[in-house]
Structures are given as structure tokens and as C-alpha cells.
Amino acid sequence: MRYTFTELGQGLRRNLSMHLAVVLTLFVSLTLVGLGALLKMQATKAADYWGSELQITVWLCKDRDANASCLGEVTEAQKAAISKVIEDNPEVAGYHFETKDEAFEKLKETYVGKFDGPNSIITADDMPQSVWIELKDPEKFEGIKSAVSGLDGVSDIRDERDTLGPIYSAINRLQWGSLGTSLFLVFAAILLVANTIRLTAFARRREIGIMRLVGASTVYIALPFLLEALVTAAVGVLLAIGALVAFENYVVQGQLASQFVFIPWVDWSQVQVAVLLVAVLGPALTLVPTVVLTGKYLKV
Amino acid sequence: MIRFEKVSKTYPGQGHAALENVSIDVEKGEFVFLVGASGSGKSTALRLVLREARPTAGRVYVAGKEINRLAGWKVPRLRRQIGTVFQDFRLLPNKTVNENVAFALQVIGKSRSEVTRVVPETLELVGLEGKGDRMPDELSGGEQQRVAIARAFVNRPMILIADEPTGNLDPATSVGIMKLLDRINRTGTTVVMATHDHGVVDQMRKRVVELSAGQVVRDQAQGGYGFSH
Numbered sequence: 143m144r145y146t147f148t149e150l151g152q153g154l155r156r157n158l159s160m161h162l163a164v165v166l167t168l169f170v171s172l173t174l175v176g177l178g179a180l181l182k183m184q185a186t187k188a189a190d191y192w193g194s195e196l197q198i199t200v201w202l203c204k205d206r207d208a209n210a211s212c213l214g215e216v217t218e219a220q221k222a223a224i225s226k227v228i229e230d231n232p233e234v235a236g237y238h239f240e241t242k243d244e245a246f247e248k249l250k251e252t253y254v255g256k257f258d259g260p261n262s263i264i265t266a267d268d269m270p271q272s273v274w275i276e277l278k279d280p281e282k283f284e285g286i287k288s289a290v291s292g293l294d295g296v297s298d299i300r301d302e303r304d305t306l307g308p309i310y311s312a313i314n315r316l317q318w319g320s321l322g323t324s325l326f327l328v329f330a331a332i333l334l335v336a337n338t339i340r341l342t343a344f345a346r347r348r349e350i351g352i353m354r355l356v357g358a359s360t361v362y363i364a365l366p367f368l369l370e371a372l373v374t375a376a377v378g379v380l381l382a383i384g385a386l387v388a389f390e391n392y393v394v395q396g397q398l399a400s401q402f403v404f405i406p407w408v409d410w411s412q413v414q415v416a417v418l419l420v421a422v423l424g425p426a427l428t429l430v431p432t433v434v435l436t437g438k439y440l441k442v
Numbered sequence: 443m444i445r446f447e448k449v450s451k452t453y454p455g456q457g458h459a460a461l462e463n464v465s466i467d468v469e470k471g472e473f474v475f476l477v478g479a480s481g482s483g484k485s486t487a488l489r490l491v492l493r494e495a496r497p498t499a500g501r502v503y504v505a506g507k508e509i510n511r512l513a514g515w516k517v518p519r520l521r522r523q524i525g526t527v528f529q530d531f532r533l534l535p536n537k538t539v540n541e542n543v544a545f546a547l548q549v550i551g552k553s554r555s556e557v558t559r560v561v562p563e564t565l566e567l568v569g570l571e572g573k574g575d576r577m578p579d580e581l582s583g584g585e586q587q588r589v590a591i592a593r594a595f596v597n598r599p600m601i602l603i604a605d606e607p608t609g610n611l612d613p614a615t616s617v618g619i620m621k622l623l624d625r626i627n628r629t630g631t632t633v634v635m636a637t638h639d640h641g642v643v644d645q646m647r648k649r650v651v652e653l654s655a656g657q658v659v660r661d662q663a664q665g666g667y668g669f670s671h
Contacts, residue, residue: 145545145548145549348532348534348535349534349545351532352532352534352545352546352549352593353549354518354521355492355521355526356521356522356525356526356545356546356549356550356593356594356597357517357518357519357520357521357522357523357524357550358518358549358550359515359518359550360514360515360518362549362550362551363549
């Protein structure tokens with residue numbers, strides 16, 4: 143064991159520049175993977191709240207509605223008529239009603255602490271009821287729009303495609319951009335790991351030759367290599383986690399969340415998922431090539 | 443202790459066989475010279491014993507076990523029973539004599555107390571007492587080969603394989619090395635030595651197996667190197 147750790151220390155010092163290169167590429171690629179995952183979760187989270195591109199929202203009349211054609215709160219009979227029209231439409235994949243309470247809960251989630259308690263300026267009663275309609279094809283929405291818009295009890299129809307479309311496609315592009323870039327970097331990291339192993343195996347060829355000859359086990363011979371890989375992976379992963387935490391803390395919480403309150407931003411529980419992904423991916427990226435290549439270079 | 447049964451070995455991409463239908467039987471405690479010109483198959487035979495290579499046909503037994511069927515993870519255990527010495531010593535230049543010998547024990551997981559006990563004993567056996575703290579490049583060729591023998595023998599293997607151990611040494615030094623190998627042989631260790639050093643073979647009068655173009659052309663108890671060389 144003592145030999146293994148001296149060897150580990152020597153190995154890390156001998157190829158310091160190589161190890162640094164591995165650490166840095168791992169750091170950047172894992173950060174990008176983590177950011178990609180965060181963006182994906184951001185897109186899901188926004189879609190849960192705002193509805194996806196496939197959704198249109200039909201606001202129903204409430205008391206004192208801004209729309210003059212509304213004659214007070216929507217009635218159950220009107221709602222039944224609306225749902226009949228929606229059900230009969232072939233473009234609809236599914237729909238659900240949102241009550242006043244649900245709408246108010248959503249509002250409270252977005253503006254935490256602002257509308258709590260009995261003296262809130264807005265209450266559930268001020269919220270409109272709505273119907274959330276899932277479309278089969280986001281391009282074919284005109285039919286349902288015109289079918290619903292004239293009905294009694296309908297105040298307004300929000301077509302998400304215009305507002306959300308650009309946002310979603312931007313998130314989508316960023317997400318694939320970061321994942322695609324990280325793919326190249328991951329490839330570079332694997333090549334660097336492979337090169338490091340080759341160099342180390344060459345530098346230690348006398349020792350390795352003697353170890354094999356006197357009957358050291360393959361695991362024993364490969365152990366310093368595996369530990370080196372683990373150490374570089376650990377450093378890379380820690381840096382990437384640091385970057386993700388900093389991103390959440392300074393960029394998301396510090397900037398975006400306070401400036402764009404109408405969007406629910408990824409929070410620490412999503413960061414945890416990204417961190418977990420990075421923590422698993424990092425060691426796997428260095429250990430798998432190490433195991434494969436030590437098997438090749440250190441064959442008994 | 444070592445048995446070759448109709449062993450043939452052809453390296454990939456080579457037309458002729460390195461060994462062809464070779465049968466040799468080495469008893470426990472024997473001392474055997476493997477002689478022959480370069481390329482006659484001596485080194486291949488030794489590689490087969492260590493399972494650094496596998497025969498193309500035939501079987502190799504070491505200590506009663508057919509080693510070509512041995513699972514890869516059992517190979518280290520086989521090699522712990524075999525000590526190996528080379529023409530070029532193969533010492534680690536950045537380690538002292540003590541460390542070089544201890545290395546062979548450390549890497550197979552022997553305890554530190556055993557290492558500190560056995561290493562000086564073995565150095566004394568090979569005639570290097572008091573030189574444990576020297577570096578290999580401070581030693582003569584003969585002394586370096588003694589360190590290599592100490593390393594090969596420190597784990598008390600059943601078999602000692604020597605591939606041209608006197609190849610880099612002058613005749614007087616070679617005699618010393620041969621005496622040492624003879625002493626090790628007398629402890630019950632089977633010794634197989636590949637060589638083309640006439641003087642050494644003629645002087646020792648041990649069993650001689652001569653290979654030529656991969657075939658056994660002579661197997662003679664108490665032989666000399668031969669006439670043709």
C-alpha cells in the first residue's frame with residue numbers, strides 16, 4: 143500500500159502538465175454538461191408554468207372582467223359548453239380547467255411572500271379561471287382558437303407560441319450548444335487521459351516489467367493508474383461543481399431571478415441533480431479509458 | 443517440475459516455428475542448461491514457462507499444472523513461484539540494492555517485517571552483505587547480477603530461470619555467478635539456464651538440452667557445450 147501511494151504521488155508530479163490538461167478539459171466539459179442539464183430542467187420548469195409551445199390558454203370571464211363582453215363570472219353551463227367545443231375539436235390532444243385557487247397558488251409561487259395572509263391585495267377571487275388546451279400540432283391552432291373565442295364566458299385567449307416560442311428555442315439552442323461542445327471536450331479529455339496513461343506506462347516500464355515478472359497482481363500494477371485517474375477526476379468534478387454553484391448563486395439567483403420574476407428559475411434542487419450528474423460522469427470519463435488502456439498496456 | 447509435451451510455438455507473421463514439437467522434462471531440484479545458437483528457441487522456451495507466451499500446440503506443465511490453460515488472473519501466482527534473471531540485470535537505477543530486492547516482495551504484498559528480515563539474509567546469501575545501501579551504478583557488473591539474483595530468489599521460488607546471466611560478464615566473474623547459481627540449486631531450487639557460454643557449460647557438467655532451429659537435438663546428462671560450436 144505504501145508503495146502504491148508513493149507511486150501515486152510520483153505519478154501525479156511526473157506528468158503534472160498532462161494531469162492539469164486533463165483536469166481543465168474535464169472541468170470545462172463537465173461544467174457544460176451541468177449547464178446543459180440545468181437548461182433542460184429550466185425549459186421543463188418554464189413549460190410547466192407557462193405551458194409548452196403545444197398549449198394555448200383560454201382565460202374565462204371573471205367578475206369585473208377587463209373584457210367588456212364578459213357579463214360576470216363564467217357559469218358552469220358556459221364551462222360545459224366550452225369543454226364540449228374543445229372535446230369535439232380534432233386538433234386537441236387534451237385539456238384541463240384551472241380553478242381560481244390553482245391560479246392564485248401559481249401566482250404566490252412566483253411572488254413568494256407577496257400575497258400571503260388574509261390582508262393580501264390580491265386574493266384567489268381576483269384570479270380568472272382558465273382552460274389549458276394541449277394541441278396535437280403547434281402549427282394547427284387557428285381552428286380551435288376561432289372555435290373558442292366567440293363562446294360565452296371566454297375572456298381572452300393566449301397563444302403561447304408568439305411569446306414563448308423564441309424563449310424556448312433559445313433555451314433549446316443553448317442546451318444543445320452546451321451539450322454538443324461538451325461532447326467534443328469530453329472526447330478531448332478521454333484522449334488526454336489515454337495519452338497520460340501511455341506516458342506513465344512508458345516512464346514506469348522497468349518497474350512494471352519487474353512487477354509482472356515477480357508476480358504482482360494486475361490490480362496492484364494498475365492501481366496507481368486508477369488512483370491517478372480518480373484524483374484528476376475528483377479535482378475536475380469539484381471545479382465543475384464550484385462553477386455550477388457559482389452560476390446558480392450569482393447568475394440565476396443573483397441576476398436573473400430578481401430581474402425576470404415572471405419566469406420560475408432553476409433552484410438548488412435542480413442544481414443538485416446537475417451536480418450529481420457531473421459527479422457520476424467525471425469519474426466514469428477517466429476511469430473507463432484507464433481500465434481499458436491499462437488492460438492494453440499492462441497485459442500480463 | 444517443468445514439462446514440455448510436444449510443444450510448438452509459431453509467432454504470428456513468421457513462417458517458421460520458434461519451437462517445434464519440443465518435449466523436455468525437468469525434475470525438481472535439477473540444474474539444466476539450455477544451449478543453442480541465437481534464434482534456436484531458448485528464450486521462447488523460457489517465455490513459455492513464465493507464460494509470457496502461449497504454445498501454438500502441445501502442453502507446458504509447471505509444478506504439475508498445465509499453465510497454458512491457466513486463467514489470466516492466476517498468472518501472477520505462477521510467477522511468484524519462479525525467479526527470473528536476465529543478461530541485462532534489469533535493476534531499477536533509482537533504487538538502492540536493498541530497495542531493489544525489497545521491491546520484489548513489496549509488490550506481492552509481503553509485510554514490512556518480513557521484508558526487513560528476508561532482504562539482508564538474501565543479500566548475504568549472494569555475497570553482497572554491507573552493500574545494501576549502494577546504488578546499482580556504483581556496483582560492478584558481477585555485483586549487479588548478484589543483486590538481480592537476490593531479487594529473483596528473495597521470495598524463495600521453486601524454479602529459477604536465468605536467460606544468459608553471464609552474457610555481459612567476463613569469465614572470472616561468470617565463475618562466481620555460476621557458483622552462486624549452483625548454491626541456489628543445492629537448496630532444492632530447480633534452475634534452468636539458457637546460455638551460449640561454452641566455458642560455463644563445460645565446467646559445470648550438468649544436464650544440457652541443445653536446441654537448434656526450434657528442435658531438441660541433444661539432451662545429455664552431465665554434458666558439455668558440444669562440438670559444433
